[in-house]
Amino acid sequence: MAVEQANLCTPQDAAVVRTLRVFRDPHVDRELEPATVLIIITKHVMSSPSLNFQTQISGLILSLSFSGQRNMSNSVIEVPPKGGFSFDLCKRNEMLAKKGVNPPSFRKTGTTIVGLVFQDGVILGADTRATEGPIVCDKNCEKIHYMAPNIYCCGAGTAADTEAVTDMVSSQLQLHRYHTGRESRVVTALTLLKRHLFNYQGHVSAALVLGGVDVTGPHLHTIYPHGSTDTLPFATMGSGSLAAMAVFESKYKEGLTRNEGIELVTEAICSGIFNDLGSGSNVDVCVITKGGKEYLRNHLQPNPRTYTNSKGYSFPKKTEVLLTKIIPLKEKVEIIEGGDAMEE
């Protein structure tokens, strides 16, 4: 059996091979079945704390070959697809980046997102600019995502990641609501998000501000791309977070009323919009209280188009109009109604 020829790259691999050797019963002259090997190896992966082990194990598995009496002569065992993110190409990408070949820039929401806890609940705020490198690709995008009727989440980082992650957890929360028959709790959303993000070791570049009100009260959390979370009375994330945090640190106090809270959030987002190049356009605000939520889309529009021609744009009349009579084309083919050339 070619287990011994396995590529031993780490001490953990050596431990796995040792286990395999033990399992091979010396009294019965029979090769280890591939399924047994898989089970043993999977058990080792589950018990090991670090995920880097996974890539090494997949390397190890592929280097084993079974020359058994069964129909598997010199065939590499088929590893069932693990699903989800494959980290195999990350090393290659790093190597390429060192040589100067950079991956294409993706759409990021260089952003200012904030949240604060006030007297009756939570207020979330966000700017509305989405950037692709140095270009503004969306002047008025929505960064406050729906999670549950009582929970909303602002997202900064790669736009696709924030959308996908919040959508996914939102559906999971709804299924959970059906299952339990209760209103979702903020900590549920928090745990689902942080487990997912930690699983992908920071490659899902989503920095979130999660806020909501549930039976246990108002909650505000920040979630970082690597999966760590904080529970805070006020929070900011994104490229404009320092500008917004400066406003919060100087002006926040406990027990703000709803209007004071909205004003402070708007001020913080404006500070981000005007002092950070990655943020701009309008301010979105979302107020969540025990009674319900209020999504104030474009609550403030401090960047209107200043000079617009009232007459609009008149296209120059270059082509002369010769004839205003329309002559239909002669039909060569007769059209039969209800032709099912392609049945569904």
Next chain:
Amino acid sequence: MNFMASKQPENSLLGPEADSQRTLYPYVTGTSVVALKYKDGILMAADMGGSYGSTLRYKSVERMKSIGKHSLLGASGEISDFQEILRYLDELILYDNMWDDGNSLGPKEVHNYLTRVMYNRRNKFNPLWNSLVLGGVKNGQKYLGTVSMIGVNFEDNHVATGFGNHLARPILRQEWHENLSYEDGVRLLEKCMRVLLYRDRSAINKLQIAKITEEGTTISRPYSLKTYWEFSAFANPAQGAVGTW
């Protein structure tokens, strides 16, 4: 295949002896300086910390010094380079005094001198690793400017270096106005320094505020700011769900 027996140095144009003389990275650094123009002159604030990497090595570093009769210089970045700049400026002021012509270098002139020094050092790939803030009053004219280690210089109504650019400038942009009184100016500077204290890891709670007016310069004694840590969410962050973090 390229077989090279010896490794070519990247800066082969400069020669081997140039390496030992160039500043490659800063060692003992000071953090941000914040300054603003007010009714009678300039107010500048800087804390007194000198960090050695991630250690707080020196806690009584005076990062603001008066230059001549009309100027006040604050610096962040490498402390030894700041001391070197002070030596250059000392020489400059000395020569100016020796002329004994009743004229003295004002803040605009000192700022220009510093810009030339910083820019020329950067062109030789041997920068003075500092971001400087130069403020002063001469003949009733207030002046506040800044020079960075690569020679970027400009003047404005309020300036900041380092982290102050990200945390203090937004506050100053919103709340600064012409003809601030002394108390208002100090309050505004303290607001900025408090935010910096909360959010800059190399900041310490021991700062000095310096004032320069037509009459002269005063650098206050070191003091500390009051901070507030009693938010209820800080007291018990796991209130909503026991066992979380």
